[in-house]
Amino acid sequence: MKNLKKLTKRELRMIGGGALLCPAPATTCAEWCTWTADQRRRCRNMVMDPEPCGC
Incomplete structure (x- = not known):
């Protein structure tokens, strides 16, 4: 958990969902x-x- 980086608002807006x-x-x-x-x-x-x- 030490290597977590705080995301900016701009980076948060750019995150896409899994639906695409x-x-x-x-x-x-x-x-x-x-x-x-x-x-x-x-x-x-x-x-x-x-x-x-059966794939």
Whole structure:
């Protein structure tokens, strides 16, 4: 915790949220498998396959 730097107001305004990193919700396993591991964890998907996707 020693190495934390205090952010200025300008730097705080420039921080982007995670919403822009998410692609459009995937509807098939093929689409979902092209996502990165971080996107799979954070982003919504609409995959309706009864079996889990095996990527």
